[in-house]
Amino acid sequence: MFIGIPAEIKTDENRVALPPGGVRQLIRHGHKVYVQTGAGAGSGFTDEEYSLAGATIVHTAEETWRRAGMILKVKEPQPAEYAYLRDDLIVFTYLHLAAAEGLTKALLDSGVVGLAYETVEDPQGRLPLLEPMSEVAGRMAAQIVAHYLERHNGGRGILMGGVPGVQPAHIVILGGGAVGTNAAKVALGMGARVTLLDINLDRLRYLEDVMPGNLTTIYSNAGNIATAITTADAVIGGVLITGARAPKLITRDMLSTMPRASVIVDVAVDQGGCVETTRPTTHSDPTYFEQGVLHYGVANMPGAVPRTSSLALSNATLRHILRVADKGLHEALHSDPGLMKGLNTLHGHLTHPAVAETFSLRYTAPDEALRLIPA
DSSP: OEEEEOOOOSTTOOOOSSOHHHHHHHHHTTOEEEEETTTTGGGTOOHHHHHHHTOEEESOHHHHHHHOSEEEOSSOOOGGGGGGOOTTOEEEEOOOGGGOHHHHHHHHHHTOEEEEGGGOOOTTSOOTTTHHHHHHHHHHHHHHHHHHTSGGGTSOOOOTTOBTTBOOOEEEEEOOSHHHHHHHHHHHHTTOEEEEEESOHHHHHHHHHHOOSSEEEEEOOHHHHHHHGGGOSEEEEOOOOTTSOOOOOBOGGGGGGSOTTOEEEEGGGGGTOSBTTOOOBOSSSOEEEETTEEEEOBTTGGGGSHHHHHHHHHHHHHHHHHHHHHHOHHHHHHTOHHHHTTEEEETTEEOOHHHHHHHTOOBOOHHHHHHTSOO
8 A cells, every 4th residue: 555644734733643663564564655754853753764664755745645545644634635635545643523524524525534543442442542642631731730820821820739838739630531540640640639520430439549649539510510620720621522522511601610810721622622611722822811711722732742642643553554554444444343433434424423413414334334335
């Protein structure tokens, strides 16, 4: 298969879909890999390293997309890339379609095959290609909270761990999945007082058993969230419904109950955010205030630590990429039910139910859509 790795063009995005080591594996399996010049520069990987791994370096995005039968990306295609989409092309990346109606329409209109990292599942129902970036974002979230709680950065002037005789920061975390768990781990390690809310009681029991430090777990419902945020110095939103928009757990009206200059870091922003007042921001302009509460809504948080993130992502994605490249799309999907769940669009068919429901579009089951398309 001919595989293309273009440079990412989303604002402040420095990750790359595969480092040179991953490219070397594809070459060993007999595939041809085209890497756009400079694609790995933000993550510290040079064109020379990709050439030594066996890749062909091409000079433009247009050429990279045109030569490829499968494009590997980190972030969803941007409007400037829509013209490159076509019906004989596979795009394997984070898509987050439930928060992107325009992108959904572009994928459907082009007929491109859209495989979404964030909806691929393993046999246990986990999201193995989303998890590494959730781990990075969760750990970053606690660091970001510590930064913005400082007065000169807009916060309340509170030290995460406090000092003897002075209480530590109170951090409320919504969601006990990969984001919430990693955020709690770092916040607790910094000495903060953490309240974590989730709807899964077994998960809460587990976290109480394994987490060190000053952790309180509470069942997540509207009343408990409303109570918890009244004393929160910061809230970290880590709620995920696979493939769907995040539920709005904190409404605009609730902001008035939070301490002034408290901080919200909404990691769920890629899926629309779990705070009503969240809107996407960038690393260059990451924060804004709503009703006296500082909001951080960067939609590609792991892009701030691109080398770590690119390596962690490829550790998870490479075997799935190889499956598609080695077996071809039809056999790869039919042989792996979890990979089949990553199929979001196929030749004009919308194949993820949550996205179809979000935009009131016709849903076609993935196996049905595949039957309509010659192998």
